[in-house]
Amino acid sequence: MMYLNKKTILKFILFLILCIAGFTTLYPLIWMAYTSLKTNPEIIMSTFALPKSLHFENYVNAWNTANMDVYFFNSIFVCIASVALTIIVGALAAFILAKFQFRMKKFIYSLFIIGMLIPMQSVLVPLFIQMRTLRLLDNPLSLILTYTAFGLPITIFVLESFIKSFPDSIIEACVMDGGKIKHIFLEMILPMSRPAIATVIILNFLNNWKEFSFALIFMSSDSKKTLPLGLYNFIGAHSSNYAELMAAMMIASVPIIILYLILQEQIINGMTAGAVKG
């Protein structure tokens, strides 16, 4: 009897720790959500209180006057373009590195893997200078190329190990039937790699959607900024408009949170698997 009691108490304490930790994690986000529906005087009067009535106009204002609409579509464009480029270029390279035989193979593979170790900040300034020379500053292409380059290591890493596991015999059978490499890649390798491709799409999309540093130094005109950068500028322009700031932050986060809730397993696996091996 004593033993059982001790166990129940222990379980209760552990559960309490969990609840406290969970609440600390979640409350800031809940607070952001309901503060985004309050008015500024309400926020200043009492930060904790729930909104008296729901002020959805904060969202309308943030969307229109704070240019969230422009930033939102810029982010979508840059993300889709860079993810597409990363997958095409990365899958091609991964296929070659996984199934072909040539001398520099190991070296080229390590080159990409070392890329995962390179601290992004050490590239920030020289890459800015380089983009300036190439006249790509303030051009979405600069972000698309940069996100692609920094997404390639993990993409190649994940896809290479996946494609490697395909038995050579099925590819060989295809070649016997007169299939060209181009067709084998498009009609066999790509469809078979779907699960791994889904993982790297999610991973790259999330990373690029969140990215701030490169956007900060590359994009200067307001019409070309991405969401994180637009949000950052928001505080400069409307520093005490907390209601709209919270609404703007919700606009940037809610799509990603919904995506996370739907694709949770893939997202968690993708983000941790790459990191543990990298």
Next chain:
Amino acid sequence: MDLIFKNKKTITLALLPALLIFFVIVFMPIMRSFVYGFYKWNGLGEPIYVGWKNFIDILTDKIFWSAFKNNLFIVAASVLGQIPIGLLIAIVLNKKLKSTSFFRTIFFLPMILSTVVVGLLWSTIFNAQVGILNQLLTKLGLEKLEQDWLGNPKIAMYTISIVIIWQFVGFYMIIFLAALQNIPIDIIEAAEIDGAGELHKLFKITIPMIWDTIMAAVVLCIAGSMRTFDLVFVMTKGGPAHATELMATYMYNKTFEVYKYGYGSAVSLIIFILSLSLILISRKVMSKREDI
């Protein structure tokens, strides 16, 4: 058959795009920073060769060294904060409570948010006027503890560390949880039959069993926290009075605020060398598993 898989033309054509993008965006800038680092250049006129001057100036600048110390502070705070808390939560979650998957979802959530959102959200929470933290302290009758959390140079680094821990704890929790779930059940059961208590099981079996994972997580944590830039940039920009300056914000300010491109490139190179050596040393010292 072999001919197809050794066809040089196919290999070159298919690898070229990836290599080209990677080389132009990642390697070329690092090589360029070697060159620019030896020049004085404001980005407009002709660069003037100044030899080692930039590097000497940086390495004798007290602000740079305090920035380096702040980088190490963040590394230490991340390792000492994220790893133990992540491990504790993982151990609790591994007890197979009904709510495990619910809590797992919550703890990982901050990881997917943009650092800008996290930074702005917490800046508002720490805000001396509207922030919830000070109001919470007032309600608890702890007015004495009220602070300008980001404005006080003495505690700003601690404040920032809390935010970093908040954002990344879930990541380590997931890694530890996966490792814990891989421990064979019969080992734990055997210990239970021998009458081992909870604490005994934890320190004598569980932790030794996942020790390699813990070390790998420490290595990851060091590499990850050396990359900190956006969060500090959004929250304090390195202020007040350089109290939260990191090597990267120092570099940003020198390059984009006072337009010393050559000097900024030299800082980039020093960051590259310092971070990479720290990461490689930590890997050598702590990681036994070769695949990590």
